[in-house]
Amino acid sequence: MISLRGAPRCLTRPAHPLTAQCRKQYFYSANGVRPRFIRPAVPAGRRKESSEVGDNESGHIETRPNEGILFFDNVFPLRLQWLNLIPFLNPDKVLAESLKKVNHPDLALADPSSIIKRALPEKLPLTVTKILPRLREGGAFVKFTHEQGISATELESTLKAYLEEKPIKPWFNPFRRVRAFLVQGKPWIEDLYRIPSSRVKVEFLPTSPESSAAELTQETLYSLFRRYGKLSEIITQPFDSKVLPRYAYIDYRNIRFATMAKNVMHGYAVPPEEGGGKAGTLLKLSYEPRVKxxxxxxxxxxxxxxVLPLLVALLGAASVAVFDPIRTFFIKMHITHGLRLEDSWLYRWAKRWLSRGYDYLKLRKQDAAAENLRIIWEDRQGAITQLQTWLIETADTFIVVQGPRGAGKKELVMDQALKDRPNILVIDCKRIQEARGDSGTIAAAAAEVGYKPVFSWMNNMSSMIDLAAMGTIGTKTGFSETLDSQxxxxxxxxxxxLKEIALSHRTKDEKDAQIADDEWLEAHPEYRPVVVIDNFLHKNNEGSTSLVYDKLGEWAAALTTQNVAHVVFLTTDVSFSKSLSKALPDRVFRQITLSDCTPDVAKKLVLQHLKAEPSEPAEGPEKVSPVQMQTNIDELDSVIQVLGGRLTDLEFLARRIKTGESPTxxxxxxxxxxxxxxxxxYLLEVDPANRKWTPQQAWLLIKQLAANEVLRYNEVLLDSLFSNGEQVLQTLEQAELITITSSNGRPNGIKPGKPVYSAAFALLTEDEVLKARMDLAIMTQLISIENKNVEKYENELSTLAELPGTPxxxxxxxxxxxxxxxxxxxKIQxxxxxxxxxxxxxxxxF
Known part of the structure; x- marks a missing residue:
């Protein structure tokens, strides 16, 4: 409750009703000038304080004869209900005091005391005793007293006429003026958190327990509530409804109309002459949330x-329109290295100047490494030249470089055949294949080509949305995308x-400016980018992993047939043709097979390693003396034949010799x-669930290859242990235990997977205990096979014996x-x- 200081005081007036002529006389003198009135002081005892919930916190404002209540709206903003949620805050008091201090009273008139003082004319014969602000409803109750000769209704009419002539518009709502109505009922002053609404629920209650209430008609409700604002609808309770008490809904055009009606008409008893029934009807009003x-x-x-499929289509279209150009840009930057610092001229200039201070031994080490590779490239110059020739031909270039691990496939392609060629995209299948889950696979594939932004985590969320849609509408929404589609x-x-990069070299003034893009790409193979797919078919035998390789094969086939790019596959798998034939069944692949170095080249490579000086002093063993080094060189001829020409093994040999070990x-x-x-x-830790071979099969091959340099392919398949022989042999070849040789496309021989494996096989067979253990496992398996054969034949003989007679x-x-x-x-014996x-x-x- 806000005390009104300096409130207007009552004037001495004749005890007769205020007529229109009298009201006009109060407002103006004969010459039209408003007179000044001297107001007598009012005793302080007549001014009371009241709480925000009525007198004595009862929820009502008590009135006696010659007392009335006015409700002023548009005193506070309506959007301040959230202040009631703040603990230990009384917004009715705090807001009023704050606005009084902040706002200029003559300009804003936001203080309720200032607004009400301005709204009440000076000669109005009433005395304001209390002001009760209603923050939630944007208004305030004003309790007043008046003389017996003047009715409250006449005071209301005079006040309304004054406010129409002198409108007051607060700063927070400058398009609506302050209105005032006389309270007809008994308002309920509650401090509950109830949000005002434009819909008011009117309940019809009896005036006494022994009487009954009448359900008011729409005409009666209109006549009672239209004066407070424009109505949009009056909805009566359905006739068959069993809900008591009976009620009706009144919809106003504006929320402030509803707040005015609720505060003025709540508790009003409709008399019988106005349609309230025999004993009258009591109206109880409350705000009803209006469902829009x-x-x-x-x-x-x-x-x-x-809607859901349409939403999916719209999201897909937005994704293509917004994100696809961004992703294409980042892919181009990834291929052309447009955002890489190492390719900028400033970085190269700084590196050139800083390299002058490098240690001399380090430069010599780099020169020695280059010399080592030069020996290998001289031996493989034919393969390098062939690869470069294929890349400048106009025909489809679907090239496969196959060789065992450590054969230098990637170095040959990247450092030699493509060393001066721009726009190379390298895709490492190993990183994609070793990613966990569909999201990890998508993220790894996107990282290999520079595809971003990528929302791989959205796949899991969209799958849950699809699952929820299946339970609600019975069909999938299409939000989730499979790994294939991603x-x-x-x-x-x-x-x-890739196509944009290739066409970027095309100019408008060239002689081929009139031909189509596809024809131009076919005529200029030198401008096509090169896609190098490394580690193709890596771990292809572990689980269902063929999807990634199938999609890569199809994509590579599309690149070559459309003349968008050259494609080079690097693989260790000799069965690559099965996978690639699915993508290009009518094409022949151009293949380069890298084998081990010849003994002469292997010896040169080791000697070159031995001649190179280390960049830093060796730790551990002392440097090899010249005499010892010459002795080691003399031993190379014998050990090179055993070691073979695998590059990784040769480098390992050279490092060991440098540490002081003899070649032998x-x-x-x-x-x-x-x-x-x-x-x-292959022998001791073989899990049958993850491997397609048995230790017995691997041991049989090891034992036979230790005794023979080459095995006959078909002879191995005739052995009893190799019932599923071809699949086992292919798996062991992919695992690099053996190498299968071919003649005219037909497998004809089996060799060790690495040259050094021949000696390793012989060493294993010299272990009597290991040999006895593995042979015993083979004997056990062979006995089991023969026992099954005996059982099968015995069952057949038993069946034949049951026949009548012996035909x-x-x-x-x-x-x-x-x-x-x-x-x-x-055999069993x-x-x-x-x-x-x-x-x-x-x-x-032992």
Whole structure:
């Protein structure tokens, strides 16, 4: 409650009703000039303080005879209800005091005391005793007293006429004036958190417990509530509704109209003459949250089968229109190195000047490394020249460079064949294949080509949306995209970027300016970018991983057939043709196979390593003396034949010789290390769930290759252990235990996977205990096979014996089964005898 200081005081007036002529006389003198009135002082005891919830916190304002209540609206803003949620804050008091201090009273009139003082004319015969602000409803109650000869209704009419002639418009609502109405009922002054609404619910209650209430008609409600503002609708309670008490809804055009009606008419008793029934009807008003009917939103929510696919289409179109150009730009920058610091002229200039201070030994080390590679490239100059020739031809270039690990495939392609060629895109399948989950695979594939921004995490969220849609509308929304579609997006954007890079060399004034883009690309292969796909078919035998490689093959085929780019595959898998044939079934691949170095080149490479001086003093063993070095060189001829021409093994040999070991000892350690790797990877720690071969099959190949340089491919397939022989041999070749040689496209031979494996196989077979253990496992498996054969033949003989009589036609079959049983039994006895010998070795040796 805000005390009104200096409020207008009552004037001495004749005790008769205020007529229109009298009201006019109060406002103006004969000459039209408003007179000044001297107001007597009012005793202080007549001015009271009241709380925000009425007198004595009862929720009502008590009135006595000659007292009335006016409600002024547009005193506070309506959007301040949130202040009531702040703890320990009384916004009714704080806001009024704050606005009084901040705002200029003559300009803003935001202080409720100032507004009400301005709203009440000076000669109005009433005395204001209380002001009760209603912050939630944007107004204030004003309690006043008047003389007996003047009615409150006449005072209301006079006040309304004055406010129409002298309107007051606060700063927060300059388009609406302050209005005032006499309170007809008994307002409920509550401090609950109830938000005003333009809809008012009017409940019809009896005036006393023993009487009944009448349900007011729409005409009666209109006559009662229209005076407070423009009505938009009056909704009566359905006739068949069982809800008591009966009620009606009154919708106003403006919220302030509703607040005025609620505060003025709440608790009003409609007399019988106005349609209130025999005993009258008491009106209880409350705000009813109005549900806004939005037909657009209603249609959207009621038709998810149409809206959700349409929303997916719109989002897809927006993604293509907004993100695809950005992604294509980043892919182009990734290929052309437009955003790489190392390719800027400033970086190259700084590097050139700083390199002058490099240590001399380091420069010599770089020169030595270049000399080592030069020896290899001289040996493979034919492959380099062939590759460069294919890249300038106009025909489709689908090139495959195949070779074992450590053969230098990537160095040959990147450092030699493509060293002077711009616009090279390298895609490492190893990083894509080793990513976990679909999101990781998508992110890895995008990183390889520079595709960004990429929202791989959205795939999981969209999958959950689709799952929820399946439970609600019965069909998928299409938000979630499979790994196939996501990879297709990445490769399609990359194709666009590659084509733009190739066409960037085209000018308007050249002789081929009139031909189409596809024809121009076909005529100028030198401008096509080169796509190098490294580690193709890496871990292709582990799980269902063919999707990534199938999509890569299809994309590479599209690049070559459309003359967008040259494609070079680098792979260690000899069965690459099966995967690539799916993408280009009618084309022949251009293939370069890199094998191990010849013994002469291998010796030159090791010698070059030995001649190179280290850049820093060696730690550990002392430097090899010249005499010892010459002795080591003399031993190279014998050890090179054992070690073979694998580049990684040759570099390992050279480093060991530099540390002081003799070539023989160094090669022996390499052999022992290879034997340990073979033992671990192929024999002892084989998981049948993840490997397609058994230790017995691997050991049989190791034992036979230790005795023979080459095995016949078809002879191995005839062995009893290789019932699924071709699949096992291909898997072991991918695992690099063996190498399958071919003749006219037909596999004809089996060799060790690496040259050093021949010596490693021999070393393993010299271990009597290991040999006895693995042979015993083979014997056990062979005995099991023969026992199954015997059981099969015995079952057949038992079936034949049950036939009535012994037909002469079945005698050859019976004889054949008996011979098979005898043959298998002889083998079983032989295997058991050998097993007994092997068990004796295992029980007597460590």
């Amino acid at each position: 009917t939005n037909w657009i939103w209603s249609w959207i929510t009621n038709h998810p089968r149409i 990879l297709a997006k990445i490769w399609n954007n990359t194709t666009t970027a 000892r160094a090669v022996q350690q390499i052999i022992e290390q290879s034997a340990s790797e073979i033992l671990k990877m 002469s036609e079945l005698k050859p079959r019976i004889q054949w089964c008996m011979e098979k049983v005898m043959g298998s039994q002889v 032989k295997y058991e005898a050998e097993s007994a010998k092997l068990k004796k070795v295992l029980t007597t040796q």
